[in-house]
Amino acid sequence: xxxxxxxxxxxxxxxxxxxxxxxxxxxxxxxxxxxxxxxxxxxxxxxxxxxxxxxxxxxxxxxxxxxxxxxxxxxxxxxxxxxxxxxxxxxxxxxxxxxxxxxxxxxxxxxxxxxxxxxxxxxxxxxxxxxxxxxxxxxxx
Amino acid sequence: xxxxxxxxxxxxxxxxxxxxxxxxxxxxxxxxxxxxxxxxxxxxxxxxxxxxxxxxxxxxxxxxxxxxxxxxxxxxxxxxxxxxxxxxxxxxxxxxxxxxxxxxxxxxxxxxxxxxxxxxxxxxxxxxxxxxxxxxxxxxx
DNA sequence: ATCGTAAAGTTGTATATACAACTGATATGA
DNA sequence: TCATATCAGTTGTATATACAACTTTACGAT
Numbered sequence: 001x002x003x004x005x006x007x008x009x010x011x012x013x014x015x016x017x018x019x020x021x022x023x024x025x026x027x028x029x030x031x032x033x034x035x036x037x038x039x040x041x042x043x044x045x046x047x048x049x050x051x052x053x054x055x056x057x058x059x060x061x062x063x064x065x066x067x068x069x070x071x072x073x074x075x076x077x078x079x080x081x082x083x084x085x086x087x088x089x090x091x092x093x094x095x096x097x098x099x100x101x102x103x104x105x106x107x108x109x110x111x112x113x114x115x116x117x118x119x120x121x122x123x124x125x126x127x128x129x130x131x132x133x134x135x136x137x138x139x140x141x
Numbered sequence: 142x143x144x145x146x147x148x149x150x151x152x153x154x155x156x157x158x159x160x161x162x163x164x165x166x167x168x169x170x171x172x173x174x175x176x177x178x179x180x181x182x183x184x185x186x187x188x189x190x191x192x193x194x195x196x197x198x199x200x201x202x203x204x205x206x207x208x209x210x211x212x213x214x215x216x217x218x219x220x221x222x223x224x225x226x227x228x229x230x231x232x233x234x235x236x237x238x239x240x241x242x243x244x245x246x247x248x249x250x251x252x253x254x255x256x257x258x259x260x261x262x263x264x265x266x267x268x269x270x271x272x273x274x275x276x277x278x279x280x281x282x
Numbered sequence: 283a284t285c286g287t288a289a290a291g292t293t294g295t296a297t298a299t300a301c302a303a304c305t306g307a308t309a310t311g312a
Numbered sequence: 313t314c315a316t317a318t319c320a321g322t323t324g325t326a327t328a329t330a331c332a333a334c335t336t337t338a339c340g341a342t
Binding site for chain 2: 135
Binding site: 161165168169172176198199200210211214215232 | 289290291292293294298299300301
C-alpha cells in the first residue's frame with residue numbers, strides 16, 4: 001500500500017503544528033512566572049481587559065479575546081468565584097478592588113515574563129508577532 | 142486605592158495575550174477543515190511525525206513537539222485506541238497502516254486549511270511564524 | 283549481582299478550549 | 313399584544329494542556 005499524498009507532504013511545514021509549538025513554549029514561560037499568584041495566563045488576560053474597560057459583557061469580551069462564548073463563560077466563572085470580578089451589574093462585568101489589587105501584585109512577575117520572552121524574540125520577533133496577529137484578525141470581521 | 146503598576150501597564154502589549162489569540166484563531170481554522178475526518182489538530186501533528194519516523198519513543202515525541210509527557214501520553218492513547226498507532230514494539234511507537242490510510246485521506250482537507258491560513262498570512266506572515274519558532278526553540282535546549 | 287538513582291511512562295487533578303444543545307431575554311413584525 | 317426569531321448566556325461533553333505524584337524501567341557503581 002502506498003500513500004502518494006502523504007509521501008508528497010512535508011509535515012514540518014504545517015502551520016498548525018508550528019503555531020501549537022509556539023503557543024506551548026510561550027504559555028509555559030508565562031505560567032512559570034505568574035503561577036505563584038494563582039493566576040493562569042488566560043485569567044490574567046481577562047483581568048487585564050477588565051482592568052481597562054468597565055461594564056463589558058461576555059459577548060464583548062469574546063470579541064476582544066477571539067474566544068468562544070462557553071470558554072469565556074467558564075474562565076470568567078473562576079474569576080467571579082475568587083471575587084476578582086463581579087456580576088453585580090449583570091450582564092455588565094466589572095473587576096473588583098480585590099481583583100485590581102491582585103493584578104497589581106502580579107505585575108512585577110508579568111514584567112519578568114515579558115522580559116524573558118522578549119530576550120528570546122528580540123525586536124524582530126516581537127514585530128513578527130504583531131504582523132501575524134494583525135493578519136489573522138482580518139479573518140475575524 | 143490606586144494601582145500605580147497597573148496604571149503604568151498597557152495590557153495590549155502582553156505577548157501571552159497575543160500568542161493566545163493567534164493560537165485560537167489558527168486552531169479554529171484548521172479544526173474547521175479537518176474535523177470531518179475525526180482528527181484534532183494535535184492528533185494530526187502527532188500522526189504526521191509518526192508517519193515520517195519509525196520507532197519513536199514518547200520522550201522523543203515530547204522533544205519534537207515541545208509537549209509535556211503526560212499530555213503526549215494521553216493524546217497518544219486516543220490514537221492507539223483508534224488503532225492509528227500501535228504500541229506493539231513498546232516503548233517504540235509506530236503508525237499503523239490504518240493510521241497512514243486515514244492520514245492520507247485527510248491530507249486534501251489539511252491542504253485546504255494551509256491554503257486558508259496562507260491566504261491570511263501571506264509570505265511575510267509565514268516567514269514571521271518561522272522567525273518566532275526558531276527563536277523560541279533556542280530556549281528549549 | 284544488587285542496590286540505588288535517574289529517566290520514562292502513567293495516573294490524578296485542574297484549567298483551557300470549542301461545539302452542540304438548551305435557556306432566557308430581547309426585539310420585531312403581523 | 314403576541315408570536316417568533318435572534319442573540320446572549322449557560323450547561324453537557326470531549327480533547328488539550330501541564331504539574332505533581334506515583335510506578336516502572338534502565339542503568340551505573342561498587
